[in-house]
Amino acid sequence: MNTNNLDEISHRRKKAHQKLLSLKSKVYESFLQMEQATYTDGALSKKTKELIAIGISVLMDCESCMQWHIDQAAVCGATQEEILEAVEVGIEMGAGRVTVSARFALEVMERAFSPKTMQATAATLRS
Numbered sequence: 001m002n003t004n005n006l007d008e009i010s011h012r013r014k015k016a017h018q019k020l021l022s023l024k025s026k027v028y029e030s031f032l033q034m035e036q037a038t039y040t041d042g043a044l045s046k047k048t049k050e051l052i053a054i055g056i057s058v059l060m061d062c063e064s065c066m067q068w069h070i071d072q073a074a075v076c077g078a079t080q081e082e083i084l085e086a087v088e089v090g091i092e093m094g095a096g097r098v099t100v101s102a103r104f105a106l107e108v109m110e111r112a113f114s115p116k117t118m119q120a121t122a123a124t125l126r127s
Contacts, residue, residue, distance in 0.1 A: 010067065013064055039072070047076035050069050051078060053072075054070055
């Protein structure tokens with residue numbers, strides 16, 4: 001593990017956070033309020049919400065998000081096994097998205113190799 005990279009991500013996140021606060025960004029302030037409301041215990045615990053965020057972060061390939069939400073989940077008492085399963089959900093969701101693309105590719109192949117399309121292609125090549 002490259003702790004320098006993890007430290008750099010944290011440093012850049014904190015620096016951007018401070019800069020946005022100092023600029024009094026209303027959008028960023030609204031984001032922070034939404035974040036606070038999102039990760040408050042409700043029907044789902046904060047820990048469960050952090051685990052969900054980990055899976056989404058993996059799917060989005062957001063290193064800063066993964067680092068933040070894994071750290072937050074650990075603080076909330078999530079185990080390594082729970083965090084690993086959240087990561088695995090993100091992996092599956094990415095693979096699931098690829099199966100949708102594969103379905104489209106299969107439909108295109110079916111059309112491309114249909115007798116009607118093959119005849120049209122052959123006619124185009126002869127002309």
